[in-house]
Amino acid sequence: MAPPHLATIGQMITSVFLLLLLLAPVTQNAKSMLPRTDRELLEFSLNLEYLEAEFFLHGSMGRGLDHIQPGLAGGGPRPIGARIANLSPLVRNIIMQFAYQEVGHIRAIKSTVPGFSRPLLDLSVKSFAKVINKAFGRHLFPPFNPYANDLNYVLASYIIPYVGLTGYVGANPILKSNTSRKLVAGLLGVESGQDAVIRTLLYERATLIVVPYGITVAEFTHKISKLRNKLGRAGLKDEGLVVPTYLLGRGVLTGNVLAGNTYSLAFGRTPKEILRIVYGSGKEQVPGGFFPKGGNGSIAKSYLKKKKKLDNLPSLV
Secondary structure, three states: OOOHHHHHHHHHHHHHHHHHHHHHHHHHHHHHOOOHHHHHHHHHHHHHHHHHHHHHHHHHHOOOHHHHOHHHHOOOOOOEOOOOOOOOHHHHHHHHHHHHHHHHHHHHHHOOOOOOOOOOOEOOHHHHHHHHHHHHOOOOOOOOOOOOOHHHHHHHHHHOHHHHHHHHHHHHHHOOOHHHHHHHHHHHHHHHHHHHHHHHHHHOOOOOEEOOOOEEHHHHHHHHHHHHHHHHOOOOOOOOOEOOHHHHOOOOOOEOOOOOOOOOOOOOOOHHHHHHHHOOOOOOOOOEOOEOOOOOOHHHHHHHHHHHHHHOOOOOO
16 A cells, blocks of 8 residues: 555646646637637638738838747748838837737737638738729829838828728627627727827828828828728728818818717728728629738638639630
């Protein structure tokens, strides 16, 4: 018979081992406990978080997730054309803060749902120039370069994060789990803060002429917002820095440092609307723009599959 103290130690080891066995399935299955709709919506948001993270990381430091935290990229392809921007110390510092916030967002989402690897992203000068040309309905010369200076970079930042923000607003009422709603509330709080900073930086320069185009900052934001409304195909869900008084519902004010509806509530968008905008095609099943091969996750891929089925139909001509 073993000495009493050895028997006690053995019992303790056995108890700990059994406890670990009991806890292991909970840890492994924790990410699958959420309702399917919640998982799909949270995973869908990763597309926008990857886009923002890579744009801010490269713009402020010249390197992306593969350098900062390669595990979060999941082996996805490196972004096309991303580069360090010519920024002042203040703007670089702000954008760097945004960058690490986005890394945190990816980590938070992937710790809650299985997630997926980074999709192929196009953050090249050509990609942004296409957006600006489409917004103005003509080719600007020289092509708009988001990495050229502070103003161009902040204008380019106006293009991206707000779309993700509206996605969280749109998703929140659909979510069923308290875990999901808590996560989205936290993500939305920081994304809204980023959007407020970007809009404030631009609002200070609203009447400034963007060189060499002879167009004001306010007009740039108006055209970009108008384009997003057009691509989203769901009515008014986007506003520039200066708007007609009847849109604001606040008397004679035309300033619009924060976007919102007539009740000053944030606009919401569906995944379909978001894909139409970030693809630049106005169609959720036609990839392009910042996502040359489309987004990842079940929601984005479901629309790509629909397009593939349509492409495979026999021609009637």
